[in-house]
Amino acid sequence: MGKRDNRVAYMNPIAMARSRGPIQSSGPTIQDYLNRPRPTWEEVKEQLEKKKKGSKALAEFEEKMNENWKKELEKHREKLLSGSESSSKKRQRKKKEKKKSGREKTKKKKKHKKHSKKKKKKAASSSPDSP
Numbered sequence: 001m002g003k004r005d006n007r008v009a010y011m012n013p014i015a016m017a018r019s020r021g022p023i024q025s026s027g028p029t030i031q032d033y034l035n036r037p038r039p040t041w042e043e044v045k046e047q048l049e050k051k052k053k054g055s056k057a058l059a060e061f062e063e064k065m066n067e068n069w070k071k072e073l074e075k076h077r078e079k080l081l082s083g084s085e086s087s088s089k090k091r092q093r094k095k096k097e098k099k100k101s102g103r104e105k106t107k108k109k110k111k112h113k114k115h116s117k118k119k120k121k122k123a124a125s126s127s128p129d130s131p
Contacts, residue, residue: 039047
């Protein structure tokens with residue numbers, strides 16, 4: 001039994017590609033791309049002007065939205081102005097109530113201080129440590 005021959009013949013990849021022939025490309029070639037029709041300078045200017053102007057429908061829509069927004073703002077302002085008069089009265093009432101309740105609290109605190117001083121005196125006099 002003999003050994004197998006594992007050697008492979010070298011194939012030049014460039015020569016192989018040439019033997020197959022030219023490649024069929026899909027899509028336009030560079031030549032086609034360079035020779036494509038292009039707009040003239042005047043046509044480009046016209047297109048730019050159209051973009052700057054924008055659509056009429058969009059302009060109308062924006063105007064309507066602005067008008068609606070202004071109406072909403074006016075309504076809200078009226079509510080705030082009419083409500084502010086009554087709210088100012090409410091604020092004054094709340095201030096008066098706070099003042100009254102604050103006065104009552106200070107009175108209670110004063111009474112509490114008096115009572116606590118008396119308790120301290122009694123505790124000091126009744127303690128056995130005092131002479």
